[in-house]
Amino acid sequence: xxxxxxxxxxxxxxxxxxxxxxxxxxxxxxxxxxxxxxxxxxxxxxxxxxxxxxxxxxxxxxxxxxxxxxxxxxxxxxxxxxxxxxxxxxxxxxxxxxxxxxxxxxxxxxxxxxxxxxxxxxxxxxxxxxxxxxxxxxxxxxxxxxxxxxxxxxxxxxxxxxxxxxxxxxxxxxxxxxxxxxxxxxxxxxxxxxxxxxxxxxxxxxxxxxxxxxxxxxxxxxxxxxxxxxxxxxxxxxxxxxxxxxxxxxxxxxxxxxxxxxxxxxxxxxxxxxxxxxxxxxxxxxxxxxxxxxxxxxxxxxxxxxxxxxxxxxxxxxxxxxxxxxxxxxxxxxxxxxxxxxxxxxxxxxxxxxxxxxxxxxxxxxxxxxxxxxxxxxxxxxxxxxxxxxxxxxxxxxxxxxxxxxxxxxxxxxxxxxxxxxxxx
Amino acid sequence: xxxxxxxxxxxxxxxxxxxxxxxxxxxxxxxxxxxxxxxxxxxxxxxxxxxxxxxxxxxxxxxxxxxxxxxxxxxxxxxxxxxxxxxxxxxxxxxxxxxxxxxxxxxxxxxxxxxxxxxxxxxxxxxxxxxxxxxxxxxxxxxxxxxxxxxxxxxxxxxxxxxxxxxxxxxxxxxxxxxxxxxxxxxxxxxxxxxxxxxxxxxxxxxxxxxxxxxxxxxxxxxxx
Numbered sequence: 135x136x137x138x139x140x141x142x143x144x145x146x147x148x149x150x151x152x153x154x155x156x157x158x159x160x161x162x163x164x165x166x167x168x169x170x171x172x173x174x175x176x177x178x179x180x181x182x183x184x185x186x187x188x189x190x191x192x193x194x195x196x197x198x199x200x201x202x203x204x205x206x207x208x209x210x211x212x213x214x215x216x217x218x219x220x221x222x223x224x225x226x227x228x229x230x231x232x233x234x235x236x237x238x239x240x241x242x243x244x245x246x247x248x249x250x251x252x253x254x255x256x257x258x259x260x261x262x263x264x265x266x267x268x269x270x271x272x273x274x275x276x277x278x279x280x281x282x283x284x285x286x287x288x289x290x291x292x293x294x295x296x297x298x299x300x301x302x303x304x305x306x307x308x309x310x311x312x313x314x315x316x317x318x319x320x321x322x323x324x325x326x327x328x329x330x331x332x333x334x335x336x337x338x339x340x341x342x343x344x345x346x347x348x349x350x351x352x353x354x355x356x357x358x359x360x361x362x363x364x365x366x367x368x369x370x371x372x373x374x375x376x377x378x379x380x381x382x383x384x385x386x387x388x389x390x391x392x393x394x395x396x397x398x399x400x401x402x403x404x405x406x407x408x409x410x411x412x413x414x415x416x417x418x419x420x421x422x423x424x425x426x427x428x429x430x431x432x433x434x435x436x437x438x439x440x441x442x443x444x445x446x447x448x449x450x451x452x453x454x455x456x457x458x459x460x461x462x463x464x465x466x467x468x469x470x471x472x473x474x475x476x477x478x479x480x481x482x483x484x485x486x487x488x489x490x491x492x493x494x495x496x497x498x499x500x501x502x503x504x505x506x507x508x509x510x511x512x513x514x515x516x517x518x519x520x521x522x523x524x525x526x527x528x529x530x531x532x533x534x535x536x537x538x539x540x541x542x543x544x545x546x547x548x549x550x551x552x553x554x555x556x557x558x559x
Numbered sequence: 560x561x562x563x564x565x566x567x568x569x570x571x572x573x574x575x576x577x578x579x580x581x582x583x584x585x586x587x588x589x590x591x592x593x594x595x596x597x598x599x600x601x602x603x604x605x606x607x608x609x610x611x612x613x614x615x616x617x618x619x620x621x622x623x624x625x626x627x628x629x630x631x632x633x634x635x636x637x638x639x640x641x642x643x644x645x646x647x648x649x650x651x652x653x654x655x656x657x658x659x660x661x662x663x664x665x666x667x668x669x670x671x672x673x674x675x676x677x678x679x680x681x682x683x684x685x686x687x688x689x690x691x692x693x694x695x696x697x698x699x700x701x702x703x704x705x706x707x708x709x710x711x712x713x714x715x716x717x718x719x720x721x722x723x724x725x726x727x728x729x730x731x732x733x734x735x736x737x738x739x740x741x742x743x744x745x746x747x748x749x750x751x752x753x754x755x756x757x758x759x760x761x762x763x764x765x766x767x768x769x770x771x772x773x774x775x776x777x778x779x780x781x782x783x784x
Contacts (some may be wrong), residue, residue, distance in 0.1 A: 293565070326624050379775055382663075389661060390744065409644050426740045427754035433727045450647075456743045 141261050148257060152249060153216070156235040159191055161249045167239045170195075174203055191249050192221050192232060198242030212236055212244040219248045273481070287315060294323060306334045342350065342507075349397065350522070358384040393524040401530040406450055413451045415554075416443050416479060419488060421479045422458040426466065434471035437462070441479040445448040445486055447554045449535045457531040458526040461490045461550055469494030469547070493547040502541040560675065561585040563604040565595040565621060566637070567613040571660070575608065578664045579671065592616025606674055607634040607765055608667075609654075611645065615676040625687060626653040633674040637662075640650045652696065659676035665776045669728045674725070687722045690767060690783040703761055713738065714757045730777040754778065 159182070166178040172195070179193050192206035200211060208220040208229060214236040223231045234248035290313045300308040302334040309327045313319035358381055365377025400406070423439045430437035447454075458477075465475045473494045480487055497505060506529040532539040532552050562584050566572040572588060579586050589595035592615045599607060601663065607625065609618035616624070622634050636657040638645040649657045655677075656670055689693040691704040699715060701708045709765070710718065717738045721729065732752055735741040754770065762768045767783040 160678060172649070273674045312577070365652075386663075392748070393659075393744075405646070409647060424711075425741075425745075425749045425753065426747065428756050429748050432748065451740075452742045455741055456745075457745065459741070459745045463745065467721075 138265075140517075141258065141265065144261060145258055152233050153235070156191075156233065156247050156249055160235050160237040161246060163245055164237055164239065167243070167245065171240070172203060172243070175245070179204060191247055192219070192234075193207065193217070193248070194236075194244070194246035196244045196246075201485055203243075207232070207246070207248060207305070208235075209234065209246075212246045214238065214244060221248060221250075276556055283315070287313070287504065290314060301330060306330070306337060318540070322537070351391065354384060354388050354391070375537045391523065393500050394527055398523065398530045399528075400532045401453070406453065406534050410448050410450060412446050413449045413454055414444070415447050415454065415486065415488065416441050416445045418454050419458050419477060419479050420449050420454055422462060426459075426462050430466050430475060433466055435466060435473045435475055436470065437466075438476045440476060441483060445479055445481060447535065447537075449554075453531045453534065455469055455551070458488070458490075461552075462530040464528075465490050465492045465494070465548070466551075473547075481556075484553060486554045488554070489549060489551045490514065491544045491549040493544065496543060496546055496548045497541060499543065505528075505541060506539070560605040561587055561603060562606045562608055562671070563587050563589065563595065563599050563632075564608045565589045565613060565618060566590070566608075567591060568610075574664075575667065578667055579608075580610045582668045582671070592618075592621045595621045596624045596628075599625045599630055599632075602628075602630050602687075603631070604632050606671060607632055608637065608671070609634055610747070611649070612639060617721045619648065622652050622654060633677065634672060635670055663730075665728065666730050666732065669730045669733060669777065672727050673724060673729070673733065676724075687719065689722055689725050689769065689780070690766075692722070692761060692769060694719060701761070703765060708760050710757070710760060714753065714760070717753060717757055718761065721778065725780045725782055728777050728779050729772055733777070734736075 163175060163178060167175040170177075175195060177303075179195070182191065192202055194202065194207055194209065194212040195204040196202050196212040198269040202210075202212070204213075206221065208222060213234075217234050217236070218231040219234040222231050222233045230250070232248035232250055234246050236244055236246040239245050290311070293311050294313060297308050297310045309330060310323045312323050321526045361377060361381050361384060365374060365381065368377055420439065420441055423437060423441075427437050462475070462477065465473075469475070469492050473492050475490065478487070478489045478491070505525050507526060529539050533553060537550045537552050537554045539550065542551060562579060564572065564575055564579070565586070566575060567590050572590070576588060587598055588615075591597050592613055595613075596616065598604075606631075607622065608620055611618040618636055622636075633655040634653065635648040635668070636645070636650065636654045638657055638659055645659075646657050655674055658666060658670060671679050682746050683693065685697045687696065692701075693703070694701050694715075696719065701710055701715065701718065719735070720734065720737050731750055732744065735743075735745060738753075739745075739749065758768075758770050762770060769779050769780055769782075771779045773779050
């Protein structure tokens with residue numbers, strides 16, 4: 135396309151240049167004719183022929199009656215205006231058409247100046263050839279280059295696809311090789327690998343949870359089954375009734391586990407944020423702590439509230455009450471008589487911090503993360519009631535509120551800190 | 560006093576009908592939203608028990624339609640167990656209470672009775688009296704047989720709720736919801752611990768005990784005979 139445009143421009147320029155040459159030559163010779171008559175004109179033409187070899191003009195000079203005083207062309211007559219004249223350049227040469235320009239001379243004479251267009255034609259032809267050769271060359275080069283790099287790319291892409299095939303086939307440890315060639319491709323495979331890491335972690339989690347659910351529900355279900363079997367052999371109506379009531383209580387416990395699991399699942403899916411409003415966290419935590427003060431007292435513990443008033447966060451009051459209840463329940467349940475449990479709520483530079491601190495036995499640093507996992511129970515708590523879901527649920531609620539829940543050493547005891555993003559942040 | 564029950568699941572419907580009839584109620588049963596609207600728009604039901612998830616128009620839609628038609632009867636929603644916002648949505652639609660499936664029979668009966676005997680809106684008495692127990696809601700003063708009893712704010716709230724439901728069974732979840740505004744099962748002993756403190760203050764040392772524990776059901780505030 136570009137070549138066509140270039141070729142056209144060159145042709146047009148060349149044609150204009152030819153015409154310009156003819157006009158100036160004709161004008162000079164007209165002046166000579168006017169100044170010195172035909173003889174002077176012929177003499178000047180002879181001089182031009184000797185001097186301007188490269189211009190190679192051809193001339194016709196005719197008188198009023200058409201008599202040719204000079205004629206370098208094959209034409210019999212001299213025509214005024216632009217045109218072409220037939221010329222054969224030297225003996226035995228082919229006849230060519232020259233661009234010509236006829237101008238009037240004094241006394242009704244006519245001067246025709248003609249010039250070779252061969253240069254332009256040759257330029258055009260050569261340009262065409264260059265165009266074709268360049269086009270073919272570039273195409274061949276591009277094809278060859280494309281074939282080589284494409285082949286390289288395809289081979290590396292094949293390796294990537296092969297790796298993906300392994301992942302699809304169930305080898306979740308497989309990672310994609312780098313493609314190379316350009317940083318964008320490497321970024322792509324790196325990102326895919328990060329995604330695969332995440333998927334693998336999720337799969338592990340899922341497998342873990344499925345196994346845990348099966349395992350942890352087997353215990354209460356087996357107990358329920360034994361209970362029902364025993365009831366079947368009950369001697370009298372009151373034993374029968376007590377057995378059934380017991381079975382209902384156990385069924386309720388199993389349902390409670392299901393409910394907690396469903397809730398954790400729903401919350402982890404992010405369901406709940408659409409109804410967030412402004413929550414008076416001071417009121418919510420105050421209410422939860424007030425409800426539990428007598429519970430702690432009954433357990434021989436002290437529950438102390440140190441809350442700033444009027445602290446608000448964006449969230450769901452019911453869920454936040456449940457989170458705080460689970461954290462306080464956890465502290466009451468897993469610490470001995472005489473433990474002092476402190477609930478704090480304060481605005482800090484890093485956000486709004488709600489915390490529950492106790493001076494009980496604490497949790498070893500390497501076990502703290504596990505406490506937030508579903509069904510996890512420390513060995514020393516296995517004989518206590520509960521399913522190990524309370525802390526997971528609390529963590530899910532915190533995460534729904536974009537709050538950061540961390541378990542720290544209270545030296546001695548456990549400190550659970552929930553940091554909400556500062557209001558308006 | 561007829562109740563309108565909307566429930567599409569046959570087993571649950573039969574179970575609920577049996578429970579409600581056993582508790583002495585007449586029950587009209589609808590199995591889909593259209594029937595429920597047709598049956599309920601006459602306004603001859605004292606209470607609506609609506610399952611949220613039914614084919615066609617769901618429970619929320621039914622209640623909205625009935626409220627628009629001028630039906631004022633209180634409504635109890637039955638919801639599946641995993642909805643985080645079911646309660647709020649139910650209340651927004653004009654519901655008065657909600658119950659998460661599966662539920663104990665006593666829970667249904669207690670809530671239905673509570674809704675049916677709800678204090679009329681024009682009851683503006685500021686003093687509750689049961690036997691020799693007197694609660695001044697404005698002064699927030701409690702006295703029994705003339706002697707002043709000092710209660711914590713939540714103990715006061717618990718007592719007020721029990722007194723307003725004198726003679727009825729109130730379940731644990733009703734107490735969680737209405738006294739502490741906990742719309743979840745706290746799994747902790749807050750009721751036992753708070754109830755024992757309230758008991759020691761209003762019942763200990765007097766002839767008649769107001770607060771009775773109803774085993775595996777809940778509590779009942781009993782007036783002296």
